[in-house]
Amino acid sequence: MVTCKQFLQELNDYLDPNVDAEIKGHLAAHVNQCPNCFVIVDTTLKTLQVYKGMQPQAIPEGVESRLWKAIERKMADRPKS
Amino acid sequence: MQRFEIRFLRPQFGAGVAAQNRARQQADSFDYRCYIEWRGFWLTPTPNSVAFDESTLVTRAQAGEQEAFATLVREYSRKIYRVAKNITQNDEDAEDVLQETFLKAYEHLPGFQGNSKFYTWIVRIAVNESLMKLRKRKGNRFVSLDEPIETGEEEVKREIAVWEDNPEQRYSHEEMQTILDEAVDGLKPDFRTVFTLRDIEELSTEDTAEALGISVPAVKSRLLRARLALRERLTRQFKRKGEDLLGYL
Numbered sequence: 338m339v340t341c342k343q344f345l346q347e348l349n350d351y352l353d354p355n356v357d358a359e360i361k362g363h364l365a366a367h368v369n370q371c372p373n374c375f376v377i378v379d380t381t382l383k384t385l386q387v388y389k390g391m392q393p394q395a396i397p398e399g400v401e402s403r404l405w406k407a408i409e410r411k412m413a414d415r416p417k418s
Numbered sequence: 419m420q421r422f423e424i425r426f427l428r429p430q431f432g433a434g435v436a437a438q439n440r441a442r443q444q445a446d447s448f449d450y451r452c453y454i455e456w457r458g459f460w461l462t463p464t465p466n467s468v469a470f471d472e473s474t475l476v477t478r479a480q481a482g483e484q485e486a487f488a489t490l491v492r493e494y495s496r497k498i499y500r501v502a503k504n505i506t507q508n509d510e511d512a513e514d515v516l517q518e519t520f521l522k523a524y525e526h527l528p529g530f531q532g533n534s535k536f537y538t539w540i541v542r543i544a545v546n547e548s549l550m551k552l553r554k555r556k557g558n559r560f561v562s563l564d565e566p567i568e569t570g571e572e573e574v575k576r577e578i579a580v581w582e583d584n585p586e587q588r589y590s591h592e593e594m595q596t597i598l599d600e601a602v603d604g605l606k607p608d609f610r611t612v613f614t615l616r617d618i619e620e621l622s623t624e625d626t627a628e629a630l631g632i633s634v635p636a637v638k639s640r641l642l643r644a645r646l647a648l649r650e651r652l653t654r655q656f657k658r659k660g661e662d663l664l665g666y667l
Contacts, residue, residue: 345642345646346642348642348645348646349638349641349642349645373578376578376579376580377578377646377649379580379581380579380580380581380649380652380653381645381646381649383581383652383656384645384648384649384652385617385645387585387586387594387598387652388598388617388618388648389617389618389620390586391594391595391598391618393496393497393499393500394496394500394595395496396495396496396499396516397509400499400513400516401495403513403517404491404495404513404516404517404520407517407520407521408487408488408491408520408521408524411521411524411525412484412487412524415482415524
């Protein structure tokens with residue numbers, strides 16, 4: 338029987354869609370019987386969802402313009418094809 | 419006037435870096451919902467939907483085509499800035515890292531062998547630059563990513579509580595961004611670097627290991643710790659009222 342501590346060590350495998358379902362079987366059996374680990378799985382998934390849902394913010398205008406100026410200076414040092 | 423909607427309008431190569439950049443900024447400012455008149459058609463640009471051929475652009479940039487390199491910069495600059503900001507936690511450092519990353523990429527592009535994706539390659543440059551900034555700021559007290567980290571846990575107090583429904587809808591975008599940023603900021607650099615690359619930038623475990631120069635097991639171990647730590651922090655923020663049970667695992 339998988340303990341909570343063992344389950345947490347394998348949590349990434351449990352969440353990884355590429356890991357074989359057969360391998361996950363004993364982990365799933367634990368989650369189905371353990372309310373604490375069920376909540377941890379649920380809230381970890383939600384944690385990942387909120388981070389993945391955040392689009393990269395726009396680069397501040399001044400930062401972006403200085404980037405392009407630096408790149409254009411660099412490009413000027415090398416002849417265009 | 420004939421109306422026609424296409425998925426994407428990219429400024430043509432050869433329009434000049436500054437002109438292309440202005441066009442992109444204009445599209446950004448209209449949040450991609452604008453229409454542009456072009457030869458009797460109305461076009462609506464939605465850049466996220468376009469197939470982005472990285473390898474062709476890299477080949478063309480290596481051949482000296484500056485607009486190809488500029489396209490790569492436009493595609494990845496936001497992500498590189500986010501990586502730098504997440505690791506350094508400092509606006510000035512992030513700007514320096516952003517510039518250094520693309521300047522070094524341009525300089526070393528002829529030697530880029532294509533053994534990894536271009537994005538992985540520039541992420542590795544950005545990570546190295548970011549870590550150097552961190553070391554400077556922390557007076558070399560920063561732990562190297564190559565050093566082993568303690569992963570064994572004895573009894574760890576964990577917050578076990580159900581979240582309220584759809585916390586994203588309860589907070590404004592800015593508030594949500596602040597909450598998420600502060601949670602990541604609180605992670606050790608080792609952990610937040612791995613989390614940023616794996617779960618935010620969505621690099622594979624192998625690409626993350628390659629970008630950081632650490633082993634795959636090290637990536638997995640740090641990712642697990644980072645995910646659990648963030649889950650704890652966000653649970654304190656998002657737990658349903660009355661759900662204040664503490665679990666001991």
